[in-house]
Amino acid sequence: MKFVGIVGSNAELSYNRKLLQFIKTQYQDLFELDVVEIKDIPMFNQSDDQTNTAPIQQLNQKILAADGVIIATPEHNHTISAGLKSVLEWLSFKIHPLENKPVMIVGASYYDQGSSRAQLHLRQILDAPGVNAIVMPGNEFLLGKVKEKFDENDQLTDTNTVKFLQGVLEKFVDFVRLVNRLEARKEEPLPKEDLYVTDTIETTIECVDMAAEDWVEQAAAKVNAVEGDTYVKLNRGILTVDQINTFLASMPMELTYADDNNQFLYYNYTKEAEDMLADRVPGQVGNPLALCHPERSLTSVEWVIQQLRSGRQDVVRVHVPTHGPDKFVVHNYQAMHDDEGNYKGINEYILDFKPIVDWYLQQTGLRLEGEIDAGSGASQQDHGVDAGSGASAKA
Amino acid sequence: MKHFIGLVGTNSDHSTNRQLLQFIQSHFREHATIELMEIKSLPVFNKPEDSSVPTDVKEMAEKIEQADGVIISTPEYDHAVPASLMNALNWLSYGIYPFVDKPVMITGASYGTLGSSRAQAHLRQILDAPELKARIMPSSEFLLAHSLQAFNEDNQLVDPEQIEKLEGLFADFVIFVDLVTQLVHAHGSNKKAAENFSWDNL
Numbered sequence: 001m002k003f004v005g006i007v008g009s010n011a012e013l014s015y016n017r018k019l020l021q022f023i024k025t026q027y028q029d030l031f032e033l034d035v036v037e038i039k040d041i042p043m044f045n046q047s048d049d050q051t052n053t054a055p056i057q058q059l060n061q062k063i064l065a066a067d068g069v070i071i072a073t074p075e076h077n078h079t080i081s082a083g084l085k086s087v088l089e090w091l092s093f094k095i096h097p098l099e100n101k102p103v104m105i106v107g108a109s110y111y112d113q114g115s116s117r118a119q120l121h122l123r124q125i126l127d128a129p130g131v132n133a134i135v136m137p138g139n140e141f142l143l144g145k146v147k148e149k150f151d152e153n154d155q156l157t158d159t160n161t162v163k164f165l166q167g168v169l170e171k172f173v174d175f176v177r178l179v180n181r182l183e184a185r186k187e188e189p190l191p192k193e194d195l196y197v198t199d200t201i202e203t204t205i206e207c208v209d210m211a212a213e214d215w216v217e218q219a220a221a222k223v224n225a226v227e228g229d230t231y232v233k234l235n236r237g238i239l240t241v242d243q244i245n246t247f248l249a250s251m252p253m254e255l256t257y258a259d260d261n262n263q264f265l266y267y268n269y270t271k272e273a274e275d276m277l278a279d280r281v282p283g284q285v286g287n288p289l290a291l292c293h294p295e296r297s298l299t300s301v302e303w304v305i306q307q308l309r310s311g312r313q314d315v316v317r318v319h320v321p322t323h324g325p326d327k328f329v330v331h332n333y334q335a336m337h338d339d340e341g342n343y344k345g346i347n348e349y350i351l352d353f354k355p356i357v358d359w360y361l362q363q364t365g366l367r368l369e370g371e372i373d374a375g376s377g378a379s380q381q382d383h384g385v386d387a388g389s390g391a392s393a394k395a
Numbered sequence: 396m397k398h399f400i401g402l403v404g405t406n407s408d409h410s411t412n413r414q415l416l417q418f419i420q421s422h423f424r425e426h427a428t429i430e431l432m433e434i435k436s437l438p439v440f441n442k443p444e445d446s447s448v449p450t451d452v453k454e455m456a457e458k459i460e461q462a463d464g465v466i467i468s469t470p471e472y473d474h475a476v477p478a479s480l481m482n483a484l485n486w487l488s489y490g491i492y493p494f495v496d497k498p499v500m501i502t503g504a505s506y507g508t509l510g511s512s513r514a515q516a517h518l519r520q521i522l523d524a525p526e527l528k529a530r531i532m533p534s535s536e537f538l539l540a541h542s543l544q545a546f547n548e549d550n551q552l553v554d555p556e557q558i559e560k561l562e563g564l565f566a567d568f569v570i571f572v573d574l575v576t577q578l579v580h581a582h583g584s585n586k587k588a589a590e591n592f593s594w595d596n597l
Contacts, residue, residue: 009442010439010440010441011441011442012441012442012444013444039441042439043406043437043438043439043478043479043482044472044477044478044479045406045407045435045479046407047406047407047408047409076440076481076485077481077484077485077488077521077524077526077527078520078521078523078524079475079476079481079517079520079521080481081440081481081485082439082440082478082479082481082482082485083439083440083441083478083482085472085473085475085476085477085478085481086439086478086479086482088473088478089472089473089477089478092472092473117520121475121517121520124474124475124513124517125473125474125475127474128473128474128475130473131473
């Protein structure tokens with residue numbers, strides 16, 4: 001389970017930040033926590049809409065992709081910090097990522113109160129129609145006199161507090177499951193995907209037959225694409241096209257780029273189809289995704305893209321056991337976003353990570369437990385995303 | 396004649412709370428001079444370690460010190476006071492204490508039917524915090540609902556009942572300001588509590 005932990009203070013020294021960092025490491029068996037900061041988020045002003053700036057969109061994407069959110073709030077003047085309130089105002093103005101999101105409140109303060117009043121205000125704020133979070137009832141965690149509570153390694157020293165916090169967090173994990181089950185029922189169906197690429201986007205190279213075997217050559221001529229020893233400026237660096245190719249070819253995985261218009265634009269071509277984990281042939285590049293997948297798997301392809309485009313999932317992974325027990329093959333469909341957080345397509349990377357696991361086990365002396373069941377199905381069986389759904393040269 | 400500060404509780408370019416304070420300013424001009432104060436330009440409060448506050452804030456604090464009272468008009472964002480107003484109050488209580496024992500009247504306007512009721516309740520709690528410790532006029536609420544329809548083109552409140560209510564509250568506030576000057580017994584300890592309140596001396 002993946003949570004986002006929002007540090008409710010923009011101060012350089014914050015015990016609420018320490019508290020979230022402690023939660024992240026101490027309870028990593030319960031969930032994965034991404035601790036995020038709010039100091040780059042500007043003061044909310046309804047006359048100066050900055051919803052589409054990078055800091056706000058990044059937070060938006062993280063919250064959308066998370067199963068739940070933990071907010072750690074300080075108390076300033078009997079309420080939450082202005083910085084945290086500003087963040088919540090942005091997140092309830094033009095975008096509403098906290099809507100129906102399970103939220104848990106914790107807080108630390110220098111004095112006895114442990115942010116008690118701020119936490120009550122925060123509950124009311126999260127209940128407001130524009131925010132509409134689902135806040136876990138009860139289970140308050142108030143950490144008062146916080147300066148005495150951490151040791152020099154930023155660990156909570158009181159064992160009862162650590163045990164109590166564990167109990168509260170376990171309840172939150174259950175609460176998240178419960179809420180997500182409630183919400184799953186009324187999830188709107190996502191819009192259809194145009195797998196045949198009947199439309200264009202800004203980067204589409206027009207007037208070239210997408211199905212052509214030599215799409216790459218035709219399209220390159222059309223836009224005067226640079227190649228060879230021409231320099232390309234990147235973030236952050238400069239490489240020639242040859243260097244970029246060398247670099248991408250050396251990646252220990254099969255990389256494929258499909259844009260947000262569902263067009264297959266690139267793969268790091270180093271091997272022939274029969275030597276690949278998921279076979280591709282050079283002539284497929286440029287295809288609409290519908291053309292390079294077998295008809296029977298188009299529903300699964302659409303489902304994956306819908307998850308990624310909507311932000312319901314940031315990455316869809318499928319483990320493909322059909323290569324036998326000597327390989328741990330995983331197909332990863334990773335959503336790509338630009339700096340503003342707009343969906344930009346799929347980075348599909350396919351790798352056999354057994355060599356990495358073997359090396360790690362050898363280095364650490366650890367061992368894998370249990371039998372490796374080569375016959376077990378892919379994890380996303382419900383949606384039919386299985387080994388057969390990858391792009392295939394035989395289609 | 397009394398002199399009041401009218402604190403606009405939002406950084407928005409268009410605000411019916413600003414309009415309400417402008418109405419109060421002109422309607423009661425024979426009873427008090429009211430200077431409107433904006434909070435738009437302030438940086439996000441981040442508890443700077445050297446306890447420095449921006450020059451703008453110092454000037455605002457000075458004006459509040461000099462005034463007989465403050466009228467704060469707050470909108471309601473997400474059931475609470477806008478971040479920009481919380482931010483201004485954070486600055487105005489960071490090593491400076493212009494609000495301690497200062498008479499304050501709260502008003503508020505909202506587009507909907509509730510007239511910022513929940514934000515006003517929060518604001519009362521905020522103004523009670525040790526570093527603010529304002530003297531908030533009790534049992535007085537002015538909730539201006541449907542505020543987009545509340546004013547005519549000359550910026551006058553159109554509902555005579557609302558005007559009557561505001562006149563009553565304002566007359567009470569003028570008396571309340573005088574009363575507060577007699578509430579001197581706790582002043583010393585309030586001031587001391589505010590000054591002693593420290594983020595570090597624990």
